[in-house]
Each structure stands twice: as structure tokens, then as C-alpha cells.
Amino acid sequence: MSDQTIAAGERAVTRSRTRPEANRDENLLEVEDLSVSFVRRGAQPVRAVDGVSFVVRPGQIVGIVGESGSGKSVTSLAVMGLLPQRGVVASGQIRYRGQDLLTLGAKKLSDLRGREIAMVFQDPMSSLNPVIPIGTQVTEVLLRHFDVSRGEARAEAEHLLRRVGIPDPGRRLKEYPHQLSGGMRQRALIAIALACKPALLICDEPTTALDVTIQAQVLELLKELVNDLDTAMVMITHDLGVVAGLCDFVNVMYAGRVVESAPRHELFAHPRHRYTEGLLASMPRLDHPRTEPLRPIRGTPRDIVSWTKACAFAPRCDHADEACMSPDLELVLDGPGEHRMRCVHPAPLASDVADDD
Amino acid sequence: MTEGADKVAGEPAKLLEVTGLEVHFPIRRGVVIDRTVGHVRAVDGVDLSVGRGQTFGLVGESGCGKSTLGRAILRLEQPTAGRVVFDGQDVASLKAEPLRRLRRRMQMVFQDPLSSLNPRQSVESLLTEPLRVHGLSAEDLQTYGKDSARAHAAKAAAMLEVVGLPGSSMSRYPHEFSGGQRQRVGIARAIVLNPDLVIADEPVSALDVSVQAQVINLLEDLQKLLGLTYLVIAHDLAVVRHISDTVGVMYLGRLAEVASSDDLYERPLHPYTIALMSAIPIPDPEIEDARERILLPGDLPSPANPPSGCRFHTRCPFRQPTRCHDEEPELREIPDLAAGRQVACHWASEIASGAVGVAEPELLVEPTSS
Amino acid sequence: MTILDAEQGPIDEGLFDPPAGDERGTSLWQGAFRRLRRNPSAIVGAVIVVAFVLVAIFAPVLAPYEPAGTQWISQVTPSSVPGPSPGHLLGLDSFGSDMLTQLIYGARQSLIIGVVSTTIGLLGGAVLGLIAGGLGGWWDTGVMRIVDILLSIPSLLLAVSIAAVMGRNPFAIMIAIGAAQVPIFARLLRGSMLGQRRQDYVLAATSLGLRQRRIVMSHVLPNSLGPVIVQATLVLATAIIEVAALSYLGLGSADPAIAEWGRMLVKAQDRLQSDPRLAILPGICIAITALGFTLFGEALREALDPKSRR
Structure with missing residues (x-):
């Protein structure tokens, strides 16, 4: 598959990028002290995300790992500006190329979404519209963000589907x-997300x-695409194995806060x-x-x-x-490569967990 | 088809012996009157046997028929053909009433503990219901006295303690527990009748990562404590390897390979097993960067219309121009290659020796680190 | 999907040892009752329903006069009916009876008809639904075809035919209204049971060796009743309106001594111009009662199935 798809991919990336060239040293995304609370009638507000900060540099893959209730998915929705309007209180800053997405107007945010920041969801069936052909779902993104004709958009959509390894696009x-099939749907979703060659891809x-073998296909595809298109990626997952093979930098979340972050x-x-x-x-x-x-x-994970x-x-x-039992423990720098953790009794450095041949 | 199973050497007492099991679901279409237009061959000729006190792990991806196989063994699905011999009785042909009475000896743990527990039953009612139906087992009659609501409650309380739930859980309802605790309730219900065989269908895949290990350990402890025989069905090879003595790898309704857990993971013989193992992410960047990965092209073919010859040949990275597409490989032991294990591949020996390699180089993902 | 992330893990402070405490668990019914109590529209609906039931039961105590007393007929002239006065707070009706008394006794009649006809529809539908959903196979196909035929007959036509056959008898109208609801209840219960039968707990019950009858009756049925109960409260509201409609068509009870809101509306027709009060008052009674049952039914639906809320 890859011979063909790489050739198509090269064609696909030749379309000139209209956004400013990425500056390697500049942070693409800076999430600073992000908090999100859900307010429900007759109940205490639930703080799903609590003072989360992380940065994503251009081309970097950042992982957010956590279990249910850790706030990882809410974090990604906040970055995409997809939190529900009612019953949600968000504070802090989400700066994308210096613009705070939390305070950005709906119009500007929607211009950015899909064009610069795209998202791939867990369930490809419910995130694709069941009554619209795949092709239309790809071309509508292109038509929305680029000044292209229908014919051009269609041709581009075909390239994209081929690029993500869908046979007979x-x-x-x-x-x-x-x-x-499930794997093909996820590929189609990735094709839609990458249609505008976003600078940042958020994968929830x-x-x-x-399935495992399909997972391997999709992860390999994501790796390849991110490499070729120089897209930065935020990878949200509960699977430490996926993170180990993919991410440059990892944030581990627990109960709404980052408890440890380090290069993989x-x-x-x-x-620690x-x-x-x-x-x-x-x-x-x-x-x-x-x-x-x-x-x-x-x-x-409920016992917190x-x-x-x-x-x-x-x-x-x-x-x-x-x-x-002391309140608000700090996320402290401890170890090489910006290894930070929020723990009073961290694991001693001597214990080498990855002690394999 | 049955020769393979007979050759499995070893343990004297087989609690469960499955031979030539098939479960086909009719595909019906029609406006007024439904016509059968084909069959989904969910399980299509499976032989396996499980020794008393052993754990047989069944792995495979979704749609391979592993859950249907588990249900057919308990006759929760009606087998189309084949035999399921449980302790000398053929479950597949048993009449309704003897089958119902036999059920106390074979129990099931489900994937989703929330949907497998009746939301309107309290834990006490959930745990005592099987006892109300079947009565206490012979040894429990000595411990708890003759069947009565009190004796049943006492047995239920004992089971609750065994699975590690506080006694106060008795009056609670399934929705009041976390996923892991619910699965403990499901396990307690499965063991309250003192069964011999427990079939666990994806027992941990719906649980949080940090909770999975608790349930795996619980299942292992219970096996030691109660002498249970397990058939564990899961898609997670790491879980299956950890818990099983013998592992069967299923692909499209048939077993591709059966081997002891250690042998299988040390040296997978079937190309599907090889690819499956290489696809599992390992939480160690050093290993991840250094390993070679074999990608399987495409998707699972439809079980309504399985490929001719070897079912795996449409996706097999080691596919050969002969035999693969027109001759169905038997699940057989290859004594020269590896004793005591079975594989359904024409070229297993050649692949193991390196004489046959991955045909299409782009399916091989080289290590990323230099 | 993702919001669940936050909702699944409510941050319960200090919940070290779950399930904590010695309090008894909350069953689904208890939980539904709690949600019901917190819902303002349930309270409003319940207040209306309870008031209606109380008025119906204690009609003899509450009503200022005997029902169907026509002793003030002399005050009624062809062109006007006396309006509210200290002796008759809501005035007289066109037969010279006290309006308030007639309305209070009308509540009683509406309640009886509503409850009886809904019960007929519920029981008939439940039996058919249980056969179809519980036995399945050919039973299901057979019963559902009958139900389809029943559904294809307009309910008003069905009611009119039954009333026509049975004559102007108070039971006729109840049976007529109830019969029209049978196919609706049958479909609802069957659909709900089929949905429940696909759940794993039914498979679990089979694997535990429970008898089929017990699985259907004590596992599938209780879990399938929610939508049926909700439908019953909603049907009560429509039954009251339908009684009015059938009375309006002249199919109601023949006994003029029995006060009934629908017939009061009918009789008010010819005086609509001069005395709209005669139509408006029973109209308001019907509307408020129907509203009460509807509010309560909708709240019950939400309480029984909290997920339907968003």
C-alpha cells in the first residue's frame, strides 16, 4: 500500500500552505492553567480539568494519558472549542500561535477549526454523518476553507483517501x-481531518x-502522515503502549490534573x-x-x-x-528533559522499571 | 477434522472437549416472507479441549467468532453441527431440562457487567437467584444447612467476601458500583453454584486499566481456591497470555494455532499469530523503537463468504503462490517443528526456518531507531 | 461521548471505601422517585392530579348542592342563564343546576371513565404485548398482525362502532376508548421487551439455568414496564378528552342526571353566544386535568429514563 500512498501524499502536500511558516522554536499550542467545571442543576460543580498546562511545538507528538474521569477528553474538547455552551465553566488560557482560543469569537474559532486544528474522534461511526457520502464529507471541508472549485475539491478528496490507504478511492x-469497515471509517475520518493539512491534529x-492489527495500521498511518505533513499531534489515550511507540512527550493525567510529564x-x-x-x-x-x-x-478511579x-x-x-494530605501539591521539575511530577513520595530513581534485554 | 484434537497429548482428564463445532447464522431477506439467502459462518469447525483445572485462552479480533464459540459451548447459541462434550455429556444434543440442570456446573462471566446484571435486582437477589433455582450444592448443604432463604443469603455473603466486596454491598444495586466492583458481582454470581467450568468473555476489556489487574488476579485466585476450569475469551493477547495455560488463536471462525501460552508467545508459528503479536503495542519505548512490525493489509473478510483455501490467505504477508488459495490447511501438529502444539498453515515449517519470508516488503515496518 | 468522561467519575470527596456507609442501596424505582421529587413539572402535575382525584372522591362533601338538581330551572330563560351569585358561585347551567356542583361531580365521572378505559387498554395491550414479546416466533408475528389491523382502524371510528353496538351505556364508552388503546399498549410493551431481551442479563439468566417463563416474567417484564406506565398516564389524559369528544358526538351516557364535562360542553353549544361561561368552565376543567396527567407522565418518563433528558 505505501508505495502508492506515498506518491499520492507527495502530490497532496504540494498544495501551497497559506499560513505563516512554522517557527521551530515557537510553541504551536500553549495550554496554561486550563480548568473546566461542569455545573449541574442541584449538584456540586464537577471540576473535570483542574489547572492543566502543556505545550505542543510544531511537528511534535504530545500524549495525554489517563483513565476514565481523568479529564483527558474534556481537555481535548476545550482545545477544539467543542465544550457545550451551557453548564460549563472554563478558565485559563489555550493559546494557539498566540491567540487565546477560549476568548476567540465563534466565527474566528470556526475558521481555525478544520483549517488549522483538526480532530479525530474515537468512534468513527458516530463522528461521520451517516446520510452523507464520504466524498461529500471530505470535499465540504475543502470547500469551506479553500477557494477551490467542486471539481478540484473532488480530485483532492480522491488523493486524500488514497493517501490514507483506502483502496479504490x-x-x-x-x-x-x-x-x-471500522478501520476504513477511521481512515476516512483521518482523511477529513487532514484535508486542510492542519498544523495541529488532536486525536481522541x-x-x-x-482491533489490534487495524490499530497497528492506523497508528503507522498517523506516524507517517505527521512526518510527511509536519503536523503536530495531541494524542489522547488510555493505552500506555500506544504512547510508548508514538509520542515525543507524555502527560499523565489523574483526576483532572497532570501528575507527571516527561519525554517518553x-x-x-x-x-516517578x-x-x-x-x-x-x-x-x-x-x-x-x-x-x-x-x-x-x-x-x-472513582476513589479520589x-x-x-x-x-x-x-x-x-x-x-x-x-x-x-497537604493541599494543592505542586508539579515540580525533577529529572532530565523537563521531567515533572506531582508526588510527595516519588519512586526512587534507582528502580529501573524498563530493565529489559 | 477431529484427528487434530485427539493428538493433543498430555493431561488425563479433559473437562471440556469440543469437536467440529459449527455455528452458522442464517441471513434472511424478504418483504413478507423471509427467505434464507446465505449463512454467516461465525464458528466453522473448531476442535479444542480443556483439561480440568486448566485455563484455555481464546484470542482473536472482533468478528472472528470467539464469543459465539463461547456461547455455543454453553448452548446459549444453538450449534449447527459438532459436539461439545462436558464431563462426558454432549451439551450440544442435550434436551432442555437436563441442559437446564447441567447449567449449574458451567457458568459465564460477561464483558459488560452493567448490562449483564439485571438493573432492578439487588446484589443479594442477584446472588441468591441461582440458588433459588438450583439449590445449594452438596458440599454447601453441609456448610450452610438445607436450602432456605437464610442459607442462601449466607452462601451469597460468603461469595461476596471471596470476590472482595464489603458485606454492605448486599442491599445495593448494580448502578451503584464502579465497573470493577460490578464485575466482581458478576464473578460472584458465576461461582455461587460452585461450577466446574467458567467461560469468561472479555472479562476485563470494559474496565479501566488500573482496575483490570485486580480482576485478573481475582480470577486467578478463585481458580486456585475453587479448582475452576476457565475458558477465557479476549482480544487482548497480553491478558490472555498472562492468565492461560493454553492459547488458541482464532481467525474467521477457525483456530489458526493452538499452543501452550509460553510456546505461543516465544515462537508464534502461524503468520496471523506472528502479525498479531507484532501489532501489540508494548509500553516500553526502547522495545517499540527496536521491534519489527508486520502490518496486515486490508480488513477481515466477511464470515458469510470466507476466502477459499486458507482463510487467512487474502491478508497473509507470507502468502505463497501454491496451496494457500485452494487448499484449506488442517489444524495439525508438526512434530519436526514443534511438539505438543498445533498450527493450521501449509508453510509453518518453512516460515519458522526462514525459507519463506514476508512476500511484500512494504508490509514490514522496520525499527525506527538505528 | 466525551462529556461522559466527566460524569462517570463524580468527584466524591473522601469516598475511600466504596460503597461507603451502612445505608441501604437505592433501587431504580427509588432513584426514579427521587428524580421525580426534584422535578418541578412533576410536582405541578402531581398536585393537579391529586387535587382532581380528591375532588372526584369527595364530590358529595365538596359540592354545595345535590347533583342534577334542576330546582332553579325557573330562573333559566331561553335567552339567558343566571351568572355567578352568592348562592351559586359559578352560576347555573342551562338545565337550572348549580354549575359548581355539576363540575365537581363531572370530575368523578371523568376519573371513573379515564381510569377504567385506560385499565382496559393497558390490560388488553399488556396481554397481547406479553404474548408477542415473551413467546416470540410465530406468536409474535400472529399477534402483531392483529395489532396492525387494529391500528389501521381510526380509533374514533372504532369507538363509535363499539358504542353503537353496545348502545348508550356508560360501559360502552369506556370499552370503546380502552379498546382503541389496546394496539398502542401492545406495540409499546412488545418493543420494550424485545429491546430488553437483547440485553446480556437475559443471556446471563439463561446461563444460570432459569426457566424461560421466569426469565420473561421476573426479568424482562419489570424492565420493560417503564414506557408502558408512562404511556398509561398520558392515555389517562387523552381518555378524558375522548370522553368529552364522544359525548359531544352524542355517544355518551344516556342518563342526564350524571354530570359529565363533555356533555356539559355539548349542551353549552346553543348558548355559546349569550353565555360562553357554560362552555369555558368545563373546557378549563378538561384542559387542566389533561395537562396535569401529561405533565406528570412526561416527568415520569424522564425519571424512569434519565438518559432521555438531553
């Missing part, structure tokens, strides 16, 4: 989402609904936060002896205390003591 353009669990090699070689460490120890791994017992984290009182992970942590 001419025919597929006329088909409806339900006629495609893009492979969770897919550093993070997996020296997980007890949650990261616990997650890695609790997963059955193909690279470890089969009989090695799993060391689960006790409790469930408020960060304003203590470390939210303390109820589940084997190392928790009085010191962990």
Missing part, C-alpha cells in the same frame, strides 16, 4: 459510512474501537509518580515473564479526594502518608 467517495482515542523515553525508563508506576506494574506485558504477578492499583485537600491518588496509593 474513486468508488469509495460515493459510498456511505456504513458501507465501510483514535484506535480504541479498533524518560517517562517509561523512570516513572506512584500512579504512573502503578499503571505500568499492573499491566500484563508481553515483554515480561508470564508468571510475573500483576501488582494492581487498589480501588477504582479533592486536590484542594490532598493528593487525589492518595486513597489508592501504597506510599501515601500524612505528608500526602
